Amino acid sequence: MTSKTGAVISAAITLILFVGIPYMLPSYIPPGLAVQIEQSGFDLAGFINQIMIIGAVTAGFTLVGGFVDPSSVIALVVKIAQAGSSLVFMVLLLGAGNIAGLGYTQFDIAMQGAQSSIAMDLRVFVYISIGTILLKIVQVYLEWNEARIEAAPPGRIAP
Amino acid sequence: MQLVSTVALILGMHTMLGVFATALPSGEHEIDIQFTDPVIIPFTLTPTNNGYLEATMEVSVGMVIDGVKVASDSATITIPPGSIVPVELELSISQADAQEYFQEGIDLQWETYISVTTLYDLISFSNHMVIEGGAQ
Numbered sequence: 001m002t003s004k005t006g007a008v009i010s011a012a013i014t015l016i017l018f019v020g021i022p023y024m025l026p027s028y029i030p031p032g033l034a035v036q037i038e039q040s041g042f043d044l045a046g047f048i049n050q051i052m053i054i055g056a057v058t059a060g061f062t063l064v065g066g067f068v069d070p071s072s073v074i075a076l077v078v079k080i081a082q083a084g085s086s087l088v089f090m091v092l093l094l095g096a097g098n099i100a101g102l103g104y105t106q107f108d109i110a111m112q113g114a115q116s117s118i119a120m121d122l123r124v125f126v127y128i129s130i131g132t133i134l135l136k137i138v139q140v141y142l143e144w145n146e147a148r149i150e151a152a153p154p155g156r157i158a159p
Numbered sequence: 160m161q162l163v164s165t166v167a168l169i170l171g172m173h174t175m176l177g178v179f180a181t182a183l184p185s186g187e188h189e190i191d192i193q194f195t196d197p198v199i200i201p202f203t204l205t206p207t208n209n210g211y212l213e214a215t216m217e218v219s220v221g222m223v224i225d226g227v228k229v230a231s232d233s234a235t236i237t238i239p240p241g242s243i244v245p246v247e248l249e250l251s252i253s254q255a256d257a258q259e260y261f262q263e264g265i266d267l268q269w270e271t272y273i274s275v276t277t278l279y280d281l282i283s284f285s286n287h288m289v290i291e292g293g294a295q
Contacts, residue, residue, distance in 0.1 A: 113291040124281040128164045135160075 007066015011059040018055025018089075022048045040109045047097035054092060058085045071144070071151035079140040083133050090129040094122045102126050171278040174210025178238060178275045179284050182206035182216060182246075196254040200230075204246045206275075208238040214277040220248050221270040223289075224260050228270070267292050 025048060029037070037044050061082040068075045088099065095101040103126035106119040182204050193199040202220050219233035230250040238244045252260065260267060269292045274285035 115289045117287045119283075119285045119287075121283045122168070124278075125164055125168055128160070132160050132164070 003066050003070075007063055010066070011063040014055060014059040014062055018058065019052045022051045022055070039111070041107050043097060047092075050092055050097055051089070054085055054089045058082060058089070061085060069151070071147040075147075076140065076144040079144070080137055083136045083140060086136075087129055087133040091126055094125050094129075096120075167278060170211050171282045174208060174212045174214050174240070174277045175275050175282060175284045177209045178206050178214045178216060178277075179273065179286070181209075182218070182273055182275070194254075194257075197251045198254055198257040200250040200252070202232075202248045202250075204248075205243055206236075206238055206246065207243045208240055210277070211240050212277045213240060214238045214275055215280065216244075216246070217272070217274040217276075218246055218248065219270075219272045220250065222250050222252070222260070223268040223270055225266050229256065229260065231270075233272075 026034075026044070029044075034044075061078050065075060065078045065082060068078065091099050091102060094103040096105045096107075098105055103123035104119070104121050106117065109116040109118065184204070190200060190202070193201070200222070204218060206216050208214050215235065215237050217233070217235045219231060221228045221231035223229070230252050232248040232250055234246050234248060236244050236246055259265070269290045271288045271290070272285065274283060276283040
């Protein structure tokens with residue numbers, strides 16, 4: 001399987017998982033649960049849109065990454081951007097759509113005669129994700145540097 | 160590293176939300192107020208940890224009259240995996256104050272706070288609830 005075919009398949013899977021399924025999801029949510037989500041003030045439609053945008057961007061990077069020369073600067077930039085979009089996706093998911101919260105989510109629910117303030121702290125997983133993505137970027141750079149050296153003509157050292 | 164953090168996230172969420180869900184009283188519960196002097200208002204919770212990690216639960220309950228907390232009690236417990244640790248809290252108010260507070264027209268609120276932390280205190284879920292509870 002060539003890298004181009006692999007990229008097309010990966011991009012298609014990414015599109016199905018992070019664009020197709022979220023797009024279909026609202027129609028499968030039971031009405032009772034949908035009302036509860038709405039009452040909680042959680043912007044489900046906005047959250048799904050954010051997931052779909054990140055999914056489409058990631059699929060785009062995957063596709064472009066498979067079609068460019070692995071030793072080119074564009075390949076390096078695309079792979080770093082792909083790692084960055086993975087991080088944004090994780091932060092978005094752990095923060096329930098609130099990127100600025102970096103894994104800390106808080107929302108208020110007003111019911112009949114009661115007010116509830118719910119907070120969830122998953123920041124440690126965001127920090128782990130940041131560490132993982134930084135290591136991934138180092139790996140991408142080292143792989144790109146190796147590809148560049150291999151692609152250089154015999155007897156020449158890659159600049 | 161990604162695999163380990165995903166497994167940790169799943170185990171942590173399972174423990175945390177499981178303990179929190181069982182700590183909340185379900186169905187119709189009557190509070191058996193003891194009209195002695197002082198008046199005792201007991202609260203019993205039975206959080207259950209069906210997860211695989213140890214959890215710590217912090218719980219507090221308070222009575223607020225006209226925006227001022229007049230009585231409160233709190234507890235912090237550690238719940239090992241597969242265990243049930245009952246928590247008993249009580250609010251104690253003098254009989255004279257209770258007669259004043261349980262009158263019609265008094266702005267009475269019940270305040271509860273439940274926080275569950277797990278995964279070596281790295282993740283937490285909390286709920287601060289204010290319930291209107293004046294005399295009917």
